[in-house]
Amino acid sequence: xxxxxxxxxxxxxxxxxxxxxxxxxxxxxxxxxxxxxxxxxxxxxxxxxxxxxxxxxxxxxxxxxxxxxxxxxxxxxxxxxxxxxxxxxxxxxxxxxxxxxxxxxxxxxxxxxxxxxxxxxxxxxxxxxxxxxxxxxxxxxxxxxxxxxxxxxxxxxxxxxxxxxxxxxxxxxxxxxxxxxxxxxxxxxxxxxxxxxxxxxxxxxxxxxxxxxxxxxxxxxxxxxxxxxxxxxxxxxxxxxxxxxxxxxxxxxxxxxxxxxxxxxxxxxxxxxxxxxxxxxxxxxxxxxxxxxxxxxxxxxxxxxxxxxxxxxxxxxxxxxxxxxxxxxxxxxxxxxxxxxxxxxxxxxxxxxxxxxxxxxxxxxxxxxxxxxxxxxxxx
Numbered sequence: 001x002x003x004x005x006x007x008x009x010x011x012x013x014x015x016x017x018x019x020x021x022x023x024x025x026x027x028x029x030x031x032x033x034x035x036x037x038x039x040x041x042x043x044x045x046x047x048x049x050x051x052x053x054x055x056x057x058x059x060x061x062x063x064x065x066x067x068x069x070x071x072x073x074x075x076x077x078x079x080x081x082x083x084x085x086x087x088x089x090x091x092x093x094x095x096x097x098x099x100x101x102x103x104x105x106x107x108x109x110x111x112x113x114x115x116x117x118x119x120x121x122x123x124x125x126x127x128x129x130x131x132x133x134x135x136x137x138x139x140x141x142x143x144x145x146x147x148x149x150x151x152x153x154x155x156x157x158x159x160x161x162x163x164x165x166x167x168x169x170x171x172x173x174x175x176x177x178x179x180x181x182x183x184x185x186x187x188x189x190x191x192x193x194x195x196x197x198x199x200x201x202x203x204x205x206x207x208x209x210x211x212x213x214x215x216x217x218x219x220x221x222x223x224x225x226x227x228x229x230x231x232x233x234x235x236x237x238x239x240x241x242x243x244x245x246x247x248x249x250x251x252x253x254x255x256x257x258x259x260x261x262x263x264x265x266x267x268x269x270x271x272x273x274x275x276x277x278x279x280x281x282x283x284x285x286x287x288x289x290x291x292x293x294x295x296x297x298x299x300x301x302x303x304x305x306x307x308x309x310x311x312x313x314x315x316x317x318x319x320x321x322x323x324x325x326x327x328x329x330x331x332x333x334x335x336x337x338x339x340x341x342x343x344x345x346x347x348x349x350x351x352x353x354x355x356x357x358x359x360x361x362x363x364x365x366x367x368x369x370x371x372x373x374x375x376x377x378x379x380x
Contacts, residue, residue: 051343053097056324058247059219061168061198063128065317066339067100068093069251069328074112076275077257081330083115089332090119094127096339102222102249102326104132104172105157106141117161124163130220130249131157132202134172143375145175147186154195170200170222174377180208184215191216200249205377206236209246218246220324225250227312227358228259228293229367235379241322250316252367253325254338256282259312261294263287281365289364296357306344309334313341318351 054065072078073086081089090101101120103112113131120127133153136144157166169190171183190196198219201209212218221241225232229252232238241248256276257263265288269277276282281290297308304311309327316325327338346354366373 053099053339053342056247057322058168058200058249058324059198059217059245061128061219061247063100063324064098065324065342066098066313067102067130067249067324067326068098068335069326070101070103070112070116071107072328073330074115075107076273077328078270079273080108080111085330086115087119089330089335090116091122092332093335093339094120094123096336098339099126100128100130100324100326102130102251102328103161104170105153105160106132106135106137106172109137110156110160113157113160117163121162128167129161129163130168130170130200131161131166132170132172132200133157134170134175134202143173143175143177145171145178145183147178147182150183150186151190154190158195165194166196168198168200168220169196170202170220171204172202173375174201174204174208176377180204180212181215184212188216203376204237205379206240207379208377209237209240210244213244213246218244220247220249222249222251222326224252224367225316225323226253226255226259227297227315227354228255228290228363231367238320242320245322247322247324248320250323250325253316253327254309254312258282258287258290259294259297259308261298261308264291278369279365279367280369281363281367283365286365289362292361293358293363296354296361300346300350300354304344304346304350306341307337309337310341310344311346313338314344314346315351315354317341318346 055062056065068090070090073089074080101116103116105113116129120129133150134143134145136142136149154166154169158164169187174180184199187196187199199216200220200222201212201218202222204221209218209221221237223232223237238248254260258281265284267287269282271277280286294308297311301308301311313325313327316323329335329338
């Protein structure tokens with residue numbers, strides 16, 4: 001499950017459907033919609049004196065250097081936010097210079113796309129919308145990237161998003177039952193039809209990335225990556241992106257809330273609405289055991305007159321010029337905190353110090369639960 005964090009706030013064997021509880025946990029519902037004032041309102045919410053948001057490239061797709069993960073507004077890290085609140089946050093992000101918004105059909109399910117579509121409709125031509133396919137919501141959330149399924153769900157996503165094209169269309173999880181070349185070929189057809197502009201992969205292995213890219217250029221790869229989770233550095237995914245000119249979009253850039261400094265061993269997550277409640281890393285024991293990682297970021301934050309979350313995001317921005325984090329939140333103050341990470345300039349010496357200190361630490365607990373890790377594409 002992609003995207004990102006709170007309280008700061010943002011399957012099983014192949015082909016096996018999720019249980020009802022897993023599906024409900026994955027897809028908390030949003031309430032009925034309310035209209036929110038559009039363009040003039042957004043302009044009035046821009047923070048004065050803020051640094052301008054720079055641009056980065058995901059392949060040939062230009063986006064803001066920080067994106068906005070929209071999942072946690074609608075689902076998965078607690079109960080859904082009020083719709084008006086969600087629209088206000090998305091429009092405030094746009095006013096602050098964010099032009100890259102990430103959602104997926106499975107978030108809600110469907111309600112996140114609908115929210116993003118309404119919020120961005122007044123400035124649709126000035127933003128980049130990324131969404132995802134790959135789960136079959138008519139079949140309990142099983143993996144499904146068959147061409148006929150992709151052609152069906154893209155139409156539904158376009159309708160919910162109130163648009164005639166999807167700027168970046170990710171395969172949410174690799175479907176081992178469908179060759180990636182067949183998936184890429186299907187997206188290539190959608191690109192030719194103008195319904196999709198760019199192709200992306202989420203939680204794909206380096207091998208899969210290279211195979212897909214040979215059929216249709218991949219613009220972006222999305223995988224969890226943070227100071228705390230370094231898998232893409234070790235499994236060849238970042239190297240494949242660099243070799244092929246593919247952008248990289250870290251979800252969970254502040255460790256699903258871990259690296260904000262607002263989670264401690266007393267934190268209790270609701271198992272009915274919060275996916276993280278089932279992750280080993282979020283057990284009280286592992287939260288306590290991982291405190292030295294947060295303490296490291298707090299120490300750097302004091303030096304930089306910043307917050308731990310800002311340091312975590314600045315660290316990602318400093319890794320490669322083609323990395324675009326997508327922190328997620330439903331809280332306006334936390335969004336303002338996140339966006340000010342672009343003002344934090346970590347010097348090479350700072351980065352070396354962080355690496356040296358982190359090398360002495362141990363991360364306790366896996367990044368997701370066993371069921372979800374089974375649908376993460378890994379070279380075996």
